[in-house]
Amino acid sequence: MNTLIQQIVNGLSLGSVYALIAVGYSLVYSILLFSNFAHGGFLVVGGYICYFMLRSLEAGIWISSFAALIGAGVCAVIVERLAYKPIRERTSVTLYMLIASMGMSIVIENIFVVTIGGRFRALPPVVPMQPISLFAGATVSAFDLLSFVTSMIFLAALQLFLSRTKWGLAIRAASYNLRTAGLMGVNVNRLISIVFFVAGLLAAVGGIFLSVRYTLYPQLGSMITTKAFVAAVIGGLGSLPGAVAGSLILGLSEMLAAGFISSQFRDIIVFGLLIVTLIVRPTGLFGKSVGEKV
Amino acid sequence: MTAALELKNVSKLFGGIQAVSDMSFKIESGELTGLIGPNGAGKTTVFNLVTGVYDVTSGDIELKGRNVNKLKTFEVISLGVARTFQNLRLFAASSVLENVMTAAQQHNKYGFLEAVTHLGRWRSMEKQTREESMALLERVGLADRAGQQAGTLPYGLQRRLEIARAISLRPELLLLDEPAAGMNAEEVVQLNALIKDIHGDFNLSILLIEHHMDMVMEICPHIICMNFGAKIAEGTPWEIQNHPEVLKAYLGAEE
Amino acid sequence: MLDGYVGGIVTLLAINCVAAMGVSLFTGFTGIFTLGHAGYMAIGAYTTAILTVRYGLHWLPAIVAGGLAAMVFAYLIGIPTLRLVGDYYTIASLGLGETIRLIIENWNSVTRGARGYPGIDSFTTMPVAVGFMLVLASGMFFLVNSNFGRAFKACRDDYVAASLLGFNTAHYRVFSLAISGFYCGVAGALLGGFMSFIQPVMFDMAKSTELVSIVVFGGLGSMSGCLLGTTILTIITEFFRPISQYRMLIYGLVLVLVMVLRPEGLLGTNELTPAFIKGLFSRGGKQPDDGASS
Numbered sequence: 112m113n114t115l116i117q118q119i120v121n122g123l124s125l126g127s128v129y130a131l132i133a134v135g136y137s138l139v140y141s142i143l144l145f146s147n148f149a150h151g152g153f154l155v156v157g158g159y160i161c162y163f164m165l166r167s168l169e170a171g172i173w174i175s176s177f178a179a180l181i182g183a184g185v186c187a188v189i190v191e192r193l194a195y196k197p198i199r200e201r202t203s204v205t206l207y208m209l210i211a212s213m214g215m216s217i218v219i220e221n222i223f224v225v226t227i228g229g230r231f232r233a234l235p236p237v238v239p240m241q242p243i244s245l246f247a248g249a250t251v252s253a254f255d256l257l258s259f260v261t262s263m264i265f266l267a268a269l270q271l272f273l274s275r276t277k278w279g280l281a282i283r284a285a286s287y288n289l290r291t292a293g294l295m296g297v298n299v300n301r302l303i304s305i306v307f308f309v310a311g312l313l314a315a316v317g318g319i320f321l322s323v324r325y326t327l328y329p330q331l332g333s334m335i336t337t338k339a340f341v342a343a344v345i346g347g348l349g350s351l352p353g354a355v356a357g358s359l360i361l362g363l364s365e366m367l368a369a370g371f372i373s374s375q376f377r378d379i380i381v382f383g384l385l386i387v388t389l390i391v392r393p394t395g396l397f398g399k400s401v402g403e404k405v
Numbered sequence: 406m407t408a409a410l411e412l413k414n415v416s417k418l419f420g421g422i423q424a425v426s427d428m429s430f431k432i433e434s435g436e437l438t439g440l441i442g443p444n445g446a447g448k449t450t451v452f453n454l455v456t457g458v459y460d461v462t463s464g465d466i467e468l469k470g471r472n473v474n475k476l477k478t479f480e481v482i483s484l485g486v487a488r489t490f491q492n493l494r495l496f497a498a499s500s501v502l503e504n505v506m507t508a509a510q511q512h513n514k515y516g517f518l519e520a521v522t523h524l525g526r527w528r529s530m531e532k533q534t535r536e537e538s539m540a541l542l543e544r545v546g547l548a549d550r551a552g553q554q555a556g557t558l559p560y561g562l563q564r565r566l567e568i569a570r571a572i573s574l575r576p577e578l579l580l581l582d583e584p585a586a587g588m589n590a591e592e593v594v595q596l597n598a599l600i601k602d603i604h605g606d607f608n609l610s611i612l613l614i615e616h617h618m619d620m621v622m623e624i625c626p627h628i629i630c631m632n633f634g635a636k637i638a639e640g641t642p643w644e645i646q647n648h649p650e651v652l653k654a655y656l657g658a659e660e
Numbered sequence: 661m662l663d664g665y666v667g668g669i670v671t672l673l674a675i676n677c678v679a680a681m682g683v684s685l686f687t688g689f690t691g692i693f694t695l696g697h698a699g700y701m702a703i704g705a706y707t708t709a710i711l712t713v714r715y716g717l718h719w720l721p722a723i724v725a726g727g728l729a730a731m732v733f734a735y736l737i738g739i740p741t742l743r744l745v746g747d748y749y750t751i752a753s754l755g756l757g758e759t760i761r762l763i764i765e766n767w768n769s770v771t772r773g774a775r776g777y778p779g780i781d782s783f784t785t786m787p788v789a790v791g792f793m794l795v796l797a798s799g800m801f802f803l804v805n806s807n808f809g810r811a812f813k814a815c816r817d818d819y820v821a822a823s824l825l826g827f828n829t830a831h832y833r834v835f836s837l838a839i840s841g842f843y844c845g846v847a848g849a850l851l852g853g854f855m856s857f858i859q860p861v862m863f864d865m866a867k868s869t870e871l872v873s874i875v876v877f878g879g880l881g882s883m884s885g886c887l888l889g890t891t892i893l894t895i896i897t898e899f900f901r902p903i904s905q906y907r908m909l910i911y912g913l914v915l916v917l918v919m920v921l922r923p924e925g926l927l928g929t930n931e932l933t934p935a936f937i938k939g940l941f942s943r944g945g946k947q948p949d950d951g952a953s954s
Binding site: 145198204205206209217220348378389390393 | 693695740741743744746747748750751752754755756758759762763765766865866869872873876905906908909911912913914915916917918919920923
Binding site: 456458477478479482483487488490494495496497498499503506507508510511513514515517519520521522523527530531534570574 | 799800802803805806807808809810811813814817818820821823824825826827828829881929
């Protein structure tokens with residue numbers, strides 16, 4: 112029973128971090144209708160900025176995190192402007208952007224490999240890690256609690272942004288039909304940049320926590336991206352609540368599988384869930400299926 | 406003599422929306438029939454039901470007496486039905502000739518082994534497909550553009566190409582969905598002639614959705630009018646033009 | 661010495677061509693984007709390795725068996741998954757490829773797990789590889805220049821129109837996948853015989869991405885473009901072997917640049933026919949127009 116509670120707590124913590132990544136990815140998908148495979152790259156950029164500010168500049172955690180968030184957001188905007196904007200201005204075939212995003216993902220990952228090396232880097236221990244007792248004799252580390260709370264705060268902030276601000280409204284309108292939103296006077300290019308900035312920022316938050324959990328290395332991005340995709344698909348591509356739900360389900364499944372079966376099974380469970388979802392209910396929990404007028 | 410196409414009390418519901426409601430009509434073999442009605446009346450839905458793109462909610466659709474409700478689209482097509490589209494669905498990146506050959510090949514088949522070795526019937530069947538396609542392109546006046554990319558053709562010729570492609574399936578029933586859409590008066594006259602020609606030459610049954618009333622009234626001896634998913638009138642052009650329900654549907658009720 | 665080096669490159673090139681042709685048929689000609697075809701290479705590689713090493717089967721039937729094993733698996737898994745469209749299938753293929761790799765990594769009793777499968781006979785000499793390549797290339801060229809080729813292209817360009825021309829699009833998609841699975845399986849088998857050693861990590865997402873990059877670079881929808889692209893990229897990456905950590909970076913950049921600058925790739929949907937080459941040169945020497953305004 113202890114293990115069960117333990118793993119549930121672990122699962123929720125991991126899932127909430129996945130949610131940050133998955134939500135950013137779904138946000139981009141809902142606007143541009145393509146899977147940004149480079150999303151994990153923003154995560155890694157955030158992680159490395161934080162790492163270097165902590166290590167080399169010996170800055171505090173708050174400043175480093177802030178820099179990481181902004182840096183990742185800016186990186187996302189740059190990637191969009193360089194690689195996706197030229198394509199989407201010329202064609203509505205999302206496949207080309209998908210392929211370009213795959214390329215960008217590899218480029219970002221390997222820029223790090225080539226410049227600073229691919230070895231694992233542990234962040235300096237500035238994030239509290241001590242165990243805290245919970246009910247029923249289970250313990251959770253302060254880290255897990257912190258990551259869960261932080262994720263929830265950012266997700267709530269996102270929700271406020273989307274529902275209470277002008278740009279949030281524009282984004283919601285654009286997720287129904289980008290072109291129409293543009294015709295209604297929304298500056299589409301700026302909207303897309305804002306969306307990417309937000310997605311990059313959220314990814315960086317997740318990236319910092321994941322770097323602490325898994326140590327930081329260039330390939331971390333693609334590994335997490337894949338899991339975020341699975342989460343987004345389970346929840347429904349393009350749906351933000353779906354992304355959160357899917358992430359929590361994924362985190363829980365991973366931890367329960369790791370705790371009760373074996374840790375090799377973790378990854379198999381992830382893809383197993385994906386395949387089951389795609390075969391049984393491809394639109395996921397909250398996704399909408401869009402029919403085509405013949 | 407069994408009808409080429411018969412709908413018996415066919416209804417189609419999309420969630421709460423009744424797209425087609427209790428439609429019944431018959432098209433005899435060799436007839437050229439018009440299907441008219443205001444936008445949103447359900448005409449294209451009827452086409453999609455016949456070709457199996459949508460399933461009927463209730464009722465029966467029969468092709469030459471055979472119930473086709475449960476058939477998949479490609480199965481319906483292989484029974485001798487062909488269709489053109491309101492919004493053109495050409496293979497834009499392929500050549501004009503290839504568009505037609507893709508359809509013509511359905512009657513000149515050969516197996517996988519012959520395909521990967523180019524032996525056996527490959528040569529003779531390919532030749533036949535190519536010759537049939539070129540002959541059809543001659544017929545519709547597109548032979549000189551055989552190598553051109555289909556997407557670069559002028560609009561009126563693209564419509565012609567789609568009709569040519571549909572005919573190369575050697576259908577017995579041809580469904581034309583607004584073939585004159587977007588055409589000017591002169592192009593409509595040419596299209597009229599083409600449709601009458603192919604109707605006569607290939608002995609097809611044709612069901613034609615159109616908004617160009619002059620075209621429909623001129624070439625269709627039998628017309629069906631729909632509104633809000635139901636049939637509101639059926640008869641000759643004269644009968645339709647004077648039918649109160651039809652006038653109401655298009656022009657609004659008299660006060 | 662030089663002969664051996666060049667021979668090795670030619671062999672590797674032949675192997676890459678076989679795999680690339682398989683992916684080209686599925687992605688370029690049938691229009692279905694895949695990120696998991698390395699999985700079929702893995703199935704072929706391991707099947708052939710086990711048959712030759714454990715059961716002493718001669719390499720020729722073993723390679724064919726490897727291809728067939730991959731083909732059967734592709735066919736079976738294709739039936740449920742190819743009902744998915746667009747991005748959904750791409751993500752599913754990613755999941756499938758990774759699942760195959762994970763299963764191989766963990767099924768130690770059969771595959772010897774993550775450490776790899778050593779001791780494979782070096783049956784892939786240059787004549788063997790080139791021989792397979794030529795036979796399979798002929799078959800592929802003949803196939804795409806036949807009714808099947810037109811059917812695949814119809815499914816790619818407009819599957820609704822294709823079904824309304826009497827094509828069972830579901831069947832053609834699965835069929836295309838099965839054939840491409842066979843090609844990748846044979847390529848994997850040949851790779852095993854070339855390196856005498858195979859490891860699951862050789863068939864990961866990076867490999868799948870490589871395959872797709874090659875096909876995109878050569879031109880989605882051109883078989884000769886695919887071969888040309890494979891040749892150019894294989895030779896370029898051989899040049900960069902001394903600085904091999906740049907290899908993936910180059911692949912990433914190729915993808916991005918091709919999509920941004922020339923999404924149709926080297927040859928687009930054109931094949932390298934005499935007429936095409938003549939067309940390239942005649943553009944410069946155009947005759948003056950007959951009466952039309954210039």
